[in-house]
Amino acid sequence: MKFFWALLLSLALSAPALAAEPGVTDSQILIGQSAPFTGPASQLGIRLRMGIDAYFKSVNADGGVDGRQLKLISLDDGYEPGRTVANTKQLIDNDKVFALLGYVGTPTTLAAKPLIDAAKIPLVGPFTGAMALRDPVDRYIFNIRASYNDETRQIVDNFLFLGLKRVAVFYQDDAYGKAGLTGVVKALAAHGLKPVATGTVKRNTVDVAAALKSILPAHPDLIVEVGTYTEAAAFIQQARAQGYGGQFANVSFVGSEALAKALGPEGNGVMITQVVPFPYSGVAAIVREYQARMTAAGHPNDYDFTSLEGYIDAKVLVQGLRKAGKALTRNNLIDALNGMNAEDLGGFVVHFTPTDHAGSSYVDVTSITQNGKFRH
Structure with missing residues (x-):
């Protein structure tokens, strides 16, 4: 009998540890990003993160996701694959993030892909249109932008x-x-x-x-x-x-x-x-929402295509987190994302299934004007 009660106690004590998911606590969800924040491609990472931050701030101000605050850990890779690999190891093994978001670049993301697959950690919204990240479908990589x-x-x-x-x-x-x-x-x-x-x-x-x-x-x-x-x-x-x-x-x-x-x-x-709607007009609901939340985050009238893409990437991830439920696991998140068969974010539709992780084929054509603005 003593052995029986000791066994029950042991199982009870170990249950939380067994159930614990990396990067998830009762109050927080850790998300990781590797992108260039220095070097010749730095504006891509800086602007993408700005859009992500604007959306995360709005979600956190509204109580987070099931009461959990979102925290983004961004590491600089300078748009060099070797540094992306080191950053991905850091994010997965040391920082213990729950998911990855907004990696920038084809060679960098491809270099990190074996680590992502081995860790079975979802990556949402890589900033690349390469077919090598779409075909064959990778269970853990969810592309949002067109190819x-x-x-x-x-x-x-x-x-x-x-x-x-x-x-x-x-x-x-x-x-x-x-x-x-x-x-x-x-x-x-x-x-x-x-x-x-x-x-x-x-x-x-x-x-x-x-x-x-x-x-x-x-x-x-x-x-x-x-x-x-x-x-x-x-x-x-x-x-x-x-x-x-x-x-x-x-x-x-x-x-x-x-x-x-x-x-x-x-x-x-x-x-x-x-590969995203025109960020300077308010025609699409997603753009009006983006502009309002960029302003609330301290970036009034500082709109552009890259930060809008970061904003959309963050929104897709959060939609997946909400659909995954309170008992959050990586597998639950993957299942939730795979269920977004036609998710309308406000004039921008994302489509995922277990056999198709090319979330969008939206393409617009723009040109630069004489004063450095854009027409489409």
């Missing part, structure tokens, strides 16, 4: 509609750039065409001389750029200086506002595809 295939198809189809067919590609020489290049090649192939030239740049550099030498002699009508704002701006400025008068188009990862600022008047007419 680079979606974006580059929109660029190519819109441009060819004008009757111009000579398309070149300037791309970052890594997994991100190659994903964009693949998208352009695929889109052109649907019209029986191929790129007339290609050129590359190394990540986190602005040495574009070789790319210019490779691309400009082909006299393209359009140059599709698949890089960050520093690389894209350097290429555009030097191409213009050498007399190139054709069109430039960028995918959304470039960092639209940072690119416009870097180019100044030379940015007039540069196209950029976007």
Whole structure:
């Protein structure tokens, strides 16, 4: 009998430990992020985190999620895969976060993917459109933005509609750039065409001389750029200086506002595809909500595409946390996200199933104006 009661006591004492989920207490949920907050791509991480923070602050001010406050732990990786791996280990093993949110970049997220899968920890809203993170479907990675295939198809189809067919590609020489290049090649192939030239740049550099030498002699009508704002701006400025008068188009990862600022008047007419609604007007309910909460967070009129994406990413995660219920586990969160078959966030719909983690195919086309603003 003594043994029986001792066994019951032992099970009772161990039950909370067995039930405990990393990063979850009665009062808090820890969320981890690795992104560039320094270096040539820093504005991507800074702005994405700003949108996440704005949404988290509003949720926490309203009592949190089932009484739990959200806390974001953000680590700087400088847009370098090796640092992303180290950060992911830190977040999972040392900080004991419950889930991951808003990683930035294709090569960085791909480098962290084996750790994410091994830890069975969900990552929501990676800032990348690479197909390698979508096909085959990864149980733990929930993409929200449209793919680079979606974006580059929109660029190519819109441009060819004008009757111009000579398309070149300037791309970052890594997994991100190659994903964009693949998208352009695929889109052109649907019209029986191929790129007339290609050129590359190394990540986190602005040495574009070789790319210019490779691309400009082909006299393209359009140059599709698949890089960050520093690389894209350097290429555009030097191409213009050498007399190139054709069109430039960028995918959304470039960092639209940072690119416009870097180019100044030379940015007039540069196209950029976007994967979230236009953040400067109040047409969509999600945008009106975003603007109000950015203002409440201390960022009045400081709106842009990247922070809106961070805001949407955070909202999707919180919707999943709420649907997962009070007894929060990673598996419950994954099941809840997989149940978002057509989640309308206010004019932006997210679609997840167990066999499809490409949450959205929304693509808009914008261009930079002469005064550094945007039209669409």
